[in-house]
Structure formats: C-alpha cells, structure tokens
Amino acid sequence: MLLSSPSIKALLIITFIFVITVLIVLASKGNKRLKLILASSFVIPLMISYLPERGADVSSQSERLYALEHHQAMYSSWVKTYEANFDSIDRSWQDFNKIIKDYEQKEYSRETTAKKLKEVLNNAMEHNREMLKVNSPPELPLEAQDIMVEMQKELQAISLTRIMIIEKSIKLLDEPNGKQKKHEEIVTDIKKLIVLNNPVYIDIMPKLYKLKAILMPV
Numbered sequence: 001m002l003l004s005s006p007s008i009k010a011l012l013i014i015t016f017i018f019v020i021t022v023l024i025v026l027a028s029k030g031n032k033r034l035k036l037i038l039a040s041s042f043v044i045p046l047m048i049s050y051l052p053e054r055g056a057d058v059s060s061q062s063e064r065l066y067a068l069e070h071h072q073a074m075y076s077s078w079v080k081t082y083e084a085n086f087d088s089i090d091r092s093w094q095d096f097n098k099i100i101k102d103y104e105q106k107e108y109s110r111e112t113t114a115k116k117l118k119e120v121l122n123n124a125m126e127h128n129r130e131m132l133k134v135n136s137p138p139e140l141p142l143e144a145q146d147i148m149v150e151m152q153k154e155l156q157a158i159s160l161t162r163i164m165i166i167e168k169s170i171k172l173l174d175e176p177n178g179k180q181k182k183h184e185e186i187v188t189d190i191k192k193l194i195v196l197n198n199p200v201y202i203d204i205m206p207k208l209y210k211l212k213a214i215l216m217p218v
C-alpha cells in the first residue's frame with residue numbers, strides 16, 4: 001500500500017539509480033574514488049532536490065488541515081449562536097401565544113394582558129438588538145459567508161414581524177375608553193393579525209448542509 005505512493009516510487013527509483021551508478025563505477029578501471037565522487041555529485045543532488053518538494057507537500061497539507069479545523073470551529077460557534085437566537089425568538093412567540101390564549105379564556109383582564117405582552121415585547125426587542133451584532137466570520141470562504149448572511153436575514157425578518165404583531169396586539173388592548181371593542185372582537189382581531197402576518201416556517205437544514213459541504217469537505 002505504501003509502495004503505491006508516487007513519492008515513494010520516485011525515491012526508490014532514485015536510490016536504484018544511485019546504487020547502479022556506484023556498482024558501475026567500482027567495476028570500471030582507473031581512479032575509482034574520483035569516479036565515485038563524480039557519480040555522487042550527479043546522483044546525490046538529484047536525491048536532495050526531491051526532498052524539499054516532499055517537505056513542501058507536508059507543510060502545505062498541515063496548513064490545509066489547520067485551516068479546515070479553524071473553519072470547523074468557527075462554523076460550530078456560529079451555528080450555536082444562531083440556534084440560540086432561533087430558540088429565543090421561538091420562546092418569545094410561545095409566551096405571546098400563551099398570554100393571548102389565557103386572555104381569550106378570560107383568565108386575564110385586558111389591562112393585565114397588555115402589561116404581560118409589553119414584557120414579552122421588551123424582551124423580544126432587546127434580543128433583536130443583540131442579534132444584530134452577530135456577523136458571519138470573515139475568515140470563512142465568501143460562499144459560506146453569503147449563506148450565513150442569508151440565514152441571519154431570514155431570522156431577523158421573523159423577529160421583526162413577530163415584534164410588529166405583538167405591538168399591534170398591545171395597541172388593540174390599549175384602546176382608550178369609548179373606543180374599546182368587546183372582548184370577543186379583540187380576540188378575533190388579534191387572531192386575524194397573527195394569521196395574516198405570521199411568517200412561514202423556515203427550513204434551515206438545506207443551508208446547513210451546504211455550509212458543511214463547503215467547510216467540511218469529505
């Protein structure tokens with residue numbers, strides 16, 4: 001298996017040539033030492049000239065391996081942050097839906113519901129500001145960075161849309177006296193707001209597969 005390597009074959013050929021040359025020199029007449037020196041002056045530089053190339057190959061391979069490991073570490077860190085942001089957006093949305101459901105079942109008053117939604121809104125807006133600080137690692141290939149930027153924009157769009165829905169829901173609950181709608185009407189308006197504006201589910205797996213193909217080639 002080792003002998004199938006082109007570099008090993010080349011080294012064996014050079015060694016064979018050197019041995020044959022030495023045998024020919026020793027078998028010939030005349031100043032054998034001089035002939036041996038002359039033969040060595042031809043064959044040995046040939047062998048030495050091969051070694052730096054081999055060393056360069058090893059160095060290049062080490063650099064590629066280091067770059068690959070570095071890229072994988074940055075990818076893993078970015079994905080971990082992305083998933084944490086995704087989970088945070090989802091938690092805020094679950095909290096919102098639970099509060100609206102409790103209001104629909106008249107477990108909360110209009111004022112209490114609005115107050116609880118404002119807490120959810122503040123958390124969502126704060127997280128959204130933090131999410132804006134996340135960037136794709138500039139050391140990664142441009143193709144990978146483009147995919148990461150696209151994924152981040154999609155997540156940002158979901159966050160902003162849901163913030164808008166929460167804001168409008170609070171506004172419906174905070175209508176001044178004299179303009180207030182009935183409980184059932186407010187619930188209907190909020191549900192309609194959700195159906196018309198809630199973003200569709202995004203499937204991130206195809207993009208993650210592309211990132212792995214770029215950064216973790218088989």
